[in-house]
Amino acid sequence: MNKPSSPDTVRLITGASSGIGLALVQHWLSETAPVIAVSRHATRNPALQSLQQQGLPLTCMDVDITGETALETLAHTCRQSNTLPTQIINCAGVLHDRDRGLVPEKRLEDITLEGLHNSFALNTFAPILLARHLLPLLPRRQPALFASISARVGSIEDNHLGGWYSYRASKAAQNQLLRTLAIETRRRYPQLCVMALHPGTTDTPLSTPFQRNVPEGKLFSPKRAARQLAHIMDHANEEQHGGFIAWDGSTIPW
Numbered sequence: 651m652n653k654p655s656s657p658d659t660v661r662l663i664t665g666a667s668s669g670i671g672l673a674l675v676q677h678w679l680s681e682t683a684p685v686i687a688v689s690r691h692a693t694r695n696p697a698l699q700s701l702q703q704q705g706l707p708l709t710c711m712d713v714d715i716t717g718e719t720a721l722e723t724l725a726h727t728c729r730q731s732n733t734l735p736t737q738i739i740n741c742a743g744v745l746h747d748r749d750r751g752l753v754p755e756k757r758l759e760d761i762t763l764e765g766l767h768n769s770f771a772l773n774t775f776a777p778i779l780l781a782r783h784l785l786p787l788l789p790r791r792q793p794a795l796f797a798s799i800s801a802r803v804g805s806i807e808d809n810h811l812g813g814w815y816s817y818r819a820s821k822a823a824q825n826q827l828l829r830t831l832a833i834e835t836r837r838r839y840p841q842l843c844v845m846a847l848h849p850g851t852t853d854t855p856l857s858t859p860f861q862r863n864v865p866e867g868k869l870f871s872p873k874r875a876a877r878q879l880a881h882i883m884d885h886a887n888e889e890q891h892g893g894f895i896a897w898d899g900s901t902i903p904w
């Protein structure tokens with residue numbers, strides 16, 4: 651359905667300032683494919699600034715994707731500047747943010763409304779609102795992609811350990827929204843592939859506090875995770891549309 655980078659493939663990547671999102675920006679820019687990098691402080695991010703200084707085809711936009719008005723403005727800016735993506739890849743996500751009451755819960759007593767709200771705002775509502783406002787920018791009669799990084803722990807069937815209530819639930823809900831989106835878009839965007847992706851445990855600020863129990867050799871560098879995910883997205887096919895796909899191409903049960 652999709653094909654490896656050509657100059658016509660324009661990727662809009664959220665969560666582009668850190669971890670997996672940044673590594674995906676670097677990966678595709680190394681193929682000199684144009685990228686629109688989105689995060690709250692993308693224009694002031696040293697890694698993104700350095701890529702721009704190298705003359706690579708990178709546009710940075712500062713957007714808090716939890717705000718609907720901000721997403722409307724993002725869509726408007728893309729239209730006005732004729733910077734239209736053919737692929738949208740959502741890599742923004744949150745697991746812990748103590749300042750905003752978000753601590754991965756070990757037990758019921760750890761759950762707070764603030765934590766649930768903040769987790770769902772970014773991990774669940776933002777991806778579908780991103781689709782709501784940006785999908786109209788995608789081509790209708792050419793291959794297009796809407797991928798969002800979920801997490802295996804969002805699988806209900808695979809939940810044997812418990813804990814991390816808000817993160818698990820926000821990713822499970824994201825998966826349901828993406829699946830629903832995949833069904834609805836089938837007719838209007840016959841060449842669009844919608845997918846939820848699991849990157850594997852990756853060495854980023856999000857996973858840093860939880861890396862102690864990761865078995866030897868099972869922690870990916872962001873570069874490796876990006877390479878693996880890019881391979882899946884570059885070769886996305888009809889069968890994967892509406893799926894929950896892991897870094898190695900296997901399907902994860904919902």
Ligand SMILES: NC(=O)c1ccc[n+]([C@@H]2O[C@H](COP(=O)([O-])OP(=O)(O)OC[C@H]3O[C@@H](n4cnc5c(N)ncnc54)[C@H](OP(=O)(O)O)[C@@H]3O)[C@@H](O)[C@H]2O)c1
Nearest residue numbers: 665667668669670689690714715742743801851852854856
């Ligand atoms: N790392 C892992 O082991 C792992 C495993 C499974 C799934 N995942 C998933 O992979 C995705 C990427 O995670 P990561 O590990 O790369 O995390 P990360 O390094 O913490 O990066 C998170 C990104 O999200 C952006 N972001 C946060 N709040 C935002 C907001 N309100 N609006 C726009 N952007 C926002 C951050 O940029 P700003 O702060 O500049 O806005 C940053 O670029 C997440 O969805 C995560 O759940 C990660």
